[in-house]
Amino acid sequence: MLKISGFANLPPMTRTRKPAAPAAPAPQTPPPAEPARRPRGRPRKTALEIDDGNRRRALMDCAAELFLTQGYAATSVRDIAAAVGMHSGSPFYFFKSKSDLLHAVMHEGMLQAELSQQQAMQALAPDTPIAERLRTLIRHHFEVLLGPRSGFIPVMLYEWRSLTAVQRNDVSGIKDRYEAVWAPVLEQLHAQGALQADPGVARLYIFGALHWAVQWFSPRKGMTLDQLSDQAMALFIRKD
Amino acid sequence: MLKISGFANLPPMTRTRKPAAPAAPAPQTPPPAEPARRPRGRPRKTALEIDDGNRRRALMDCAAELFLTQGYAATSVRDIAAAVGMHSGSPFYFFKSKSDLLHAVMHEGMLQAELSQQQAMQALAPDTPIAERLRTLIRHHFEVLLGPRSGFIPVMLYEWRSLTAVQRNDVSGIKDRYEAVWAPVLEQLHAQGALQADPGVARLYIFGALHWAVQWFSPRKGMTLDQLSDQAMALFIRKD
DNA sequence: CCTACCGATCGGTAGG
DNA sequence: CCTACCGATCGGTAGG
Known part of the structure; x- marks a missing residue:
């Protein structure tokens, strides 16, 4: 697979x-x-x-x-x-067909995103605090969305409706695995009170917030992906 | 105007x-x-x-x-x-032209959204707490995005690139006024410590989080727009 | 609003 | 990969 x-x-x-x-x-x-x-x-x-x-x-x-x-x-x-x-x-x-080309872009993009996310998480020390794990996921996601090698995933986000049902199903499988990694992290943050909202809904909101950065982020406007990640953490996670 | x-x-x-x-x-x-x-x-x-x-x-x-x-x-x-x-x-x-029709949809949608947002805010008592003001903005925005009369604004969000430069400029004016209402609310919440992130970036993230609900929200799946708004508040705003 | 129409463009193919 | 091509569709218009 x-x-x-x-x-x-x-x-x-x-x-x-x-x-x-x-x-x-x-x-x-x-x-x-x-x-x-x-x-x-x-x-x-x-x-x-x-x-x-x-x-x-x-x-x-x-x-x-x-x-x-x-x-x-x-x-x-x-x-x-x-x-x-x-x-x-x-x-x-x-x-x-043209449709096949679109599907190939999304499929390859998701496979690559899943792989690099795995690598980013495995590089963390076993005792890394949960908040830091979330920061890593967010930072990696920005890399995928906005980094120098980006393009495939933003296309997936904004051309989802252009896929056929069969193609959607195929890409969905990879996307589900990619997103599933976030669930336990958010659940633990919720359990320890750092995330106030329901973890399931929070995940949807957080993805939306990050995804939308494709529409407004410009690397020249001053912010780095690290600063972007810090601000996201500040918005979602309670710092005591 | x-x-x-x-x-x-x-x-x-x-x-x-x-x-x-x-x-x-x-x-x-x-x-x-x-x-x-x-x-x-x-x-x-x-x-x-x-x-x-x-x-x-x-x-x-x-x-x-x-x-x-x-x-x-x-x-x-x-x-x-x-x-x-x-x-x-x-x-x-x-x-x-077809392009004019698209523009008309977005223009009318934004005018209507701006008006109803004004009405929603003016209906609040003068001493309404700031957090409650944000909740009202969020709840109203969900109404615009997901309510029974929705459609025009989601089109604007996802077909922005299909507008000509002149049309974009025209709609931008209304959109800017609509979004400007949020700024002082977020700034005050930041000043009192309820919003941890920078208010400017927070606004972009929050809009992204809310906008994205168009992609996943289904009224039959149980949640009401009120519950959706509560969860958003829980995610963004610190409750002490 | 309908009728009748046009020029341009598009996805895709055959055959090398 | 190129050449040469086709059938279908599309935005738009003239004239009522």
Whole structure:
């Protein structure tokens, strides 16, 4: 289930037109059933020469940025193709449909977010206070939403309705696991009186508060993600 | 500036096909320059017979519902026309463009929200405690977002990017006035220690938390808007 | 408001 | 991946 690709090692949101040098083939996503035999004679730039993994990734990065800026329905496949330097029909070589591309963005984004959240929590010492655990979750969530590699999750938040029911169901599974990590933390904070509201409702409110930062946060406006996290903690958690 | 139409008296979000009896002419919005002279002979259902104000409203109500469900770009003018029982070209008799219709929804929604917020606050006794003032603002905001007449404001929240720059600027003015009411309340709560976070950032977080309820709140799931407001207060405001 | 229509754009495909 | 293409849909308009 947790088939994490090398996503974390690749810089998303980079708009590249015809990359200068085709990078090393990505080991993760298997190319869509392309035969392995080599062409005879002088190598030409054919489907066999193309680094399918990287082109897929480039499409997803550009798609995410455009979906976020203009919305899924208002973005044409031609827009995306142009952004990565392809011709209008070429994205369909990598993705069965526009809808599949949207789904791939959300699916990969959630897998990556789940993985990095796990890593952030496991890096904490076993005796870390609960409030500090929540701060870590919040800080990590801002990284996912607003950090240098962001884009996929904001698209998920604001284009949820553009998924089909089947796709929603698929992404929901990962999203549920991601959110489930927060529940025990909030429950313990509630038990010790630091969180006044019901933990279940609080989780929904807190996610809303954090998610909405996508709409207004600008890194140039002075605040860092750390300060953002501190303010969130101050708002939600009682400090005695 | 505050040319409030009779909006509050009309039930939005009602999907009507060919209303049985043409209601009394709405006094508010002046019809788009339709001559006042009567046709001779037997009255026919022509442009002169049509209640332009009500048809405009019906278009806005249906448009808001569809924009919210499917998104602005994914909703065709034909969809909207069909929902109110018109033919495909007819909405352009009432609105210059699809974009104008979206703008009208947001503009009217914000005017109405600003008015009802003013009324809710003015109904409070002068010596009402500050925490109770915030609760009133929150409760009213939930009414606007989730109440029986909701729809226009959620569309504004989630289709902001679909507006042109000029339209955004126009709606921003009303939105700023609506939000400005919250600032002194939060500042006073901060001054007396009931709000720990910076009031400016807190306002952004709180709006995010409340706005997001549009995504998950379902009136059948048990909670009332009052309970929702109480939980929000418990989350944000320190009770000693 | 309807009728009849147009030009533009869009998702997607066949075949290499 | 490109070339060349198609059928469908869409926003909008003229004229009544």
